[in-house]
Amino acid sequence: MTTPQNRATVTVTGAAGNIAYSLLWQIAGGAVYGPDTIVDLNLLEIPAAVGAAEGVAMELSDSAFPNMGKITVTDDPAVAFDGANSALLVGARPRSKGMERADLLQANGGIFGPQGRAINDHAAEDIRVLVVGNPANTNALIAQRNAPDVPSERFTGMMRLDHNRALSQLAQKLEVRTRDLSKVVVWGNHSATQFPDLTWAEVNGEPVRVAAEWYYEEYIPRVAKRGAEIIEVRGKSSAASAASAAVDHLRDWIHGTDGEWATAAIVSDGSYGIDEGLIAGFPTVAEGGTWKIVPGLELSEEQKARIEASVAELREERDAVADLLG
Ligand code: NAX
Numbered sequence: 001m002t003t004p005q006n007r008a009t010v011t012v013t014g015a016a017g018n019i020a021y022s023l024l025w026q027i028a029g030g031a032v033y034g035p036d037t038i039v040d041l042n043l044l045e046i047p048a049a050v051g052a053a054e055g056v057a058m059e060l061s062d063s064a065f066p067n068m069g070k071i072t073v074t075d076d077p078a079v080a081f082d083g084a085n086s087a088l089l090v091g092a093r094p095r096s097k098g099m100e101r102a103d104l105l106q107a108n109g110g111i112f113g114p115q116g117r118a119i120n121d122h123a124a125e126d127i128r129v130l131v132v133g134n135p136a137n138t139n140a141l142i143a144q145r146n147a148p149d150v151p152s153e154r155f156t157g158m159m160r161l162d163h164n165r166a167l168s169q170l171a172q173k174l175e176v177r178t179r180d181l182s183k184v185v186v187w188g189n190h191s192a193t194q195f196p197d198l199t200w201a202e203v204n205g206e207p208v209r210v211a212a213e214w215y216y217e218e219y220i221p222r223v224a225k226r227g228a229e230i231i232e233v234r235g236k237s238s239a240a241s242a243a244s245a246a247v248d249h250l251r252d253w254i255h256g257t258d259g260e261w262a263t264a265a266i267v268s269d270g271s272y273g274i275d276e277g278l279i280a281g282f283p284t285v286a287e288g289g290t291w292k293i294v295p296g297l298e299l300s301e302e303q304k305a306r307i308e309a310s311v312a313e314l315r316e317e318r319d320a321v322a323d324l325l326g
Contacts, residue, residue, distance in 0.1 A: 006037040007069065009124065011084040013115065014091025015043035015073070016052035018236065019132060022243035023088065024056065028065045032086070032251045040069035044080035044091065077118035084123040086254075088246055089115060089143065092133025102320045105138060109324035112139045116146030116326070123150070126289075130249055132158045132242060136190045137265050137279045138317040144267065144279070145326040153290060156253070157265030159194075159281035161238065161245035162186040165226045166196040166263075169219060173210065180204050185283035185294075186223070186263045187272075188310025189317075194281065195306040196223040200297065257286045264291045272299060272307065278314050 010027055014020055024041065026032070033039055041060070045053040050073060057071045074080050081087060093107040112131070119127060127150060131140035137157040144155035163186050167178040174181075183200040198215060201208040210219070222229075230238045252262055264284045270276035271293050283294040299307070318325070 006033070007040065008033050008037050008085045009040045009042060009083050011042040011044060011080050011087040011123075013044040013080070013087075013089050014133065016045050016049040016056055017090060018239035019090050019242045019246070021056065022240045023090065023246055024060055025063065026243060026247045028060055028063065028068050030065070030067055031247045032254065034255075035067065038067050038069045041071045042080045042082070042084060043071065043073045044077060045073070045075055046091070047075045050075050077115050078122055081115070081118045081122045084119070085126055085128070086250055087119060087123065087127065087129045088250070089129065089131045089139070090133055090246075092139065101317075105135065105317060105320045106324075108133070108135070108139050109142050109321050112142040113146045113324050113326070116143035119143065120147035120149050127154055128250065128253055129155045130158055130246060130253075131156070132246055134190070135317055137281075137314055138321060140265065140279045141277075141318060142321055142324050146324075148326065152267045155267065155279065156249070156291065157190065157279050157281075158242075158246060158249060159186055159190055159263045159265045160249040161242050162190060162194055162196065162223065162226075162281065163263035164241070164245050164248065166198075166223045169223055169226075170198065170201065170208070170210075173214070173219070174203055174208070176203055181208075183261050183283075184263075185261060186281050187283075187307045188281050189314050190265065190281070191310070191313060192224045192228075193310040193313045194224050195303075195310055196220055197303060197306075199300070199303060200283075252286045253291060254289060255286075256288070259285055261285060261294060266291045266293070269293065271295070272297070273304060274307065274311050275315060278311065278318060280311060280314055 043053045053073045095104045140157035171178045182202045187195040263281050265281045268274040268278045284291045
């Protein structure tokens, strides 16, 4: 067995929560950095849940992963993000009964603003941030705008679960495996306004042909509302599938997608009519450690309208937290 040469520090917030209970095991097992890297884990929780996070750390330790480094449990963002190479911002304020969307956005601003600042001041130079906690795209924007010294491209929001749902629903329809599919994208927001787009989708290199009725009336709403469907059937929100998607996103970001498209919510450069600066789902490839928007795609009027509907929601979210954007 060769001795691992590299070392990475990964910060996970919401470490005592449901998603983290699946996510941490995959990261500690090497699913992101691979077998040649020792992983140190920094687990951030609110004071009331630090005890539970200590228990999670004990179980991680009991799993005896060959490349497990140090595990630090803390309620202090300055400690949690110290030297972080990757940060998965999972912990967020859930919507309580009677809470308006604007209140939820503000409450989360109180979390993601300070975390952005702590990342700015304490993280490693190559920090990569993936925001999972909802509303993920706007929380990512808040964190990014509070970290002026970190290149904006290092802040991303999680649309990979939406992407994976889009792949899986299409694979089931075509009776193929997801590996046979390519060029699928989910535009916009991680919400019911998102646009899972099959315009360029291919199955084994051939264009996908599906009936318009199925596409517009079944497929798009099914993918966009899958989170609600999971809650209804399972009685709890998606957790293992969210963790799996977070691992896909971070692994691909670091190691590349080999030219394959994936959906990542990244800071817009103004492409495809999406306001510069918003964090939105785009067709992307990861190359050389960076997510890049797939260039030069022609959009139909139908596509433009569907993208705009989701971007309008992102704009409203941004405007509701304007005071928190640094
Ligand atoms: P849980 O409620 O099980 O866990 C959240 C944890 O975060 C709790 O332990 C809580 O104490 C902690 N937390 C709250 N504020 C914190 C702070 N300031 N610092 C550190 N930790 C903090 O939720 P879970 O099921 O794990 O989901 C976490 C988040 O992911 C939620 O916001 C959820 O809406 C979001 N999701 C996002 C998805 C996506 O695709 N982007 C899909 C799955 C999920 O719905």
